[in-house]
Amino acid sequence: MNEKKLKARDFITIGIFTAILWVVQMVIMYLGFLSPFVVAGYAVLIPIVTGIPMMLYYARIEKFGMLTITSIIVAILLFIFGMGFLGAPVCIAAGVIADLIAKSGKYKSWKKTVISCGVFNLWVSASYLPLILTADSYKQSLIESGFDASFADTLFTLVTPATYPIIILLCFVCGIIGAFIGKAVVRKNFEKAGIV
Amino acid sequence: MGNGYRKSLNIRFHLDPRTKLLLLILFSVVVMIDVTDGPAYIVRAIMTYIPVVLVCLEGKPHVGARFTVLFILATWLMEITQENIGGIAGMLILFLCYMITQFAPTMIMVWYCISTTKISEFMAAMNRMRLPQGLAISIAVMMRFFPTLSEEYRSIRDAMRMRGIAFGGGKVTKMIEYRLVPLLFSCISIGDELSAAAVTRGLGTPVKRTNVCEIGFHSKDYVVIAVTLVLSILYIYLSV
Numbered sequence: 001m002n003e004k005k006l007k008a009r010d011f012i013t014i015g016i017f018t019a020i021l022w023v024v025q026m027v028i029m030y031l032g033f034l035s036p037f038v039v040a041g042y043a044v045l046i047p048i049v050t051g052i053p054m055m056l057y058y059a060r061i062e063k064f065g066m067l068t069i070t071s072i073i074v075a076i077l078l079f080i081f082g083m084g085f086l087g088a089p090v091c092i093a094a095g096v097i098a099d100l101i102a103k104s105g106k107y108k109s110w111k112k113t114v115i116s117c118g119v120f121n122l123w124v125s126a127s128y129l130p131l132i133l134t135a136d137s138y139k140q141s142l143i144e145s146g147f148d149a150s151f152a153d154t155l156f157t158l159v160t161p162a163t164y165p166i167i168i169l170l171c172f173v174c175g176i177i178g179a180f181i182g183k184a185v186v187r188k189n190f191e192k193a194g195i196v
Numbered sequence: 197m198g199n200g201y202r203k204s205l206n207i208r209f210h211l212d213p214r215t216k217l218l219l220l221i222l223f224s225v226v227v228m229i230d231v232t233d234g235p236a237y238i239v240r241a242i243m244t245y246i247p248v249v250l251v252c253l254e255g256k257p258h259v260g261a262r263f264t265v266l267f268i269l270a271t272w273l274m275e276i277t278q279e280n281i282g283g284i285a286g287m288l289i290l291f292l293c294y295m296i297t298q299f300a301p302t303m304i305m306v307w308y309c310i311s312t313t314k315i316s317e318f319m320a321a322m323n324r325m326r327l328p329q330g331l332a333i334s335i336a337v338m339m340r341f342f343p344t345l346s347e348e349y350r351s352i353r354d355a356m357r358m359r360g361i362a363f364g365g366g367k368v369t370k371m372i373e374y375r376l377v378p379l380l381f382s383c384i385s386i387g388d389e390l391s392a393a394a395v396t397r398g399l400g401t402p403v404k405r406t407n408v409c410e411i412g413f414h415s416k417d418y419v420v421i422a423v424t425l426v427l428s429i430l431y432i433y434l435s436v
Contacts, residue, residue, distance in 0.1 A: 008399040009391040011330050015337025016387045020380070022338075023345055032295075052376055056384070069334055076335075080224050081302055130228065189377050 040158035051178025071095020087126030121175030209253035213321035236434035
């Protein structure tokens with residue numbers, strides 16, 4: 001059998017890390033329920049916090065396809081939760097490109113891993129897409145349900161088509177920061193224990 | 197084995213995994229279109245109760261009841277806030293209630309799908325749909341892992357409480373580290389055990405796997421699909 005092909009063990013790793021990734025981001029999402037301003041903070045919070053599991057995940061990736069499958073599953077989950085109808089293709093594209101970048105470093109090069117992690121985190125920006133494209137009707141329904149018009153406006157000053165490039169950039173940069181933090185945590189805790 | 201399995205199927209109101217998948221897709225479309233009043237909202241409220249009824253029929257009425265209380269509470273609080281409480285506090289409460297009522301249908305639907313589908317049933321359904329096996333295995337492992345994660349998290353929290361670490365000394369970074377790192381440790385060891393067990397049972401062999409689960413569409417599947425489909429179409433028609 002081809003060595004490059006994914007085996008049952010790899011699929012189990014994919015499942016586990018995707019579950020962790022999704023649970024961490026769900027916890028952050030629930031924080032967003034408390035205050036609309038946290039919603040704008042997703043682009044910073046999610047990439048940085050998921051940096052830790054992601055770096056552990058990268059340490060276990062040796063073959064092409066694992067990141068791609070993760071991004072496909074994340075896209076499916078985004079779709080189910082009603083955020084990813086438009087974001088799903090972006091999410092999968094980010095995953096494939098991240099996978100290709102990491103592959104060019106043979107999944108060992110630290111520099112390529114950092115860039116790949118930044119690109120992978122672009123999926124977070126994909127979950128903003130429906131919010132931006134349907135901003136008007138969304139705002140309308142917020143106002144209808146009793147919100148102040150001014151409050152709804154402040155909510156949308158942070159997330160608008162104009163600020164969207166900044167959000168994308170933030171996702172990428174925070175993904176890279178998350179990679180460094182994750183690496184530090186992995187070095188501090190997991191390498192000592194001999195797991196990585 | 198086969199007999200006991202079939203018996204357990206007959207007792208509960210059991211749907212085909214593919215029916216659940218279709219319901220999930222329809223619900224995610226409905227959640228994307230937000231409506232706060234008018235006839236469309238009534239349709240939406242009715243649809244919200246489809247998964248609740250299904251959960252109750254699966255023999256978990258307490259979950260259905262808890263959800264109903266939450267949903268009614270959120271709706272009620274929203275009305276109270278609209279009339280009486282203003283300012284930032286009122287807005288924040290409104291936002292919370294708004295999010296609950298908007299996303300509740302999907303939340304309960306996802307909970308229903310994950311908690312009532314056996315992994316082998318899911319695999320059988322994925323095989324029937326000719327999904328690549330790798331993707332199916334990954335998703336199956338992930339589904340199996342959600343309950344494990346919450347279980348592990350609970351033990352970690354208990355262990356921390358025993359040592360008197362409640363909130364990581366008030367530091368956010370410590371709070372995250374103290375929870376995430378032990379969780380990752382246990383996940384990795386569970387993952388290794390899982391792979392060993394799976395390989396022993398022949399997962400990943402090139403032959404076609406068989407499955408004892410007999411899945412198929414029955415009359416109840418058609419009824420549930422028809423009801424949800426009609427309501428979804430009505431909802432989209434009313435809201436657009």
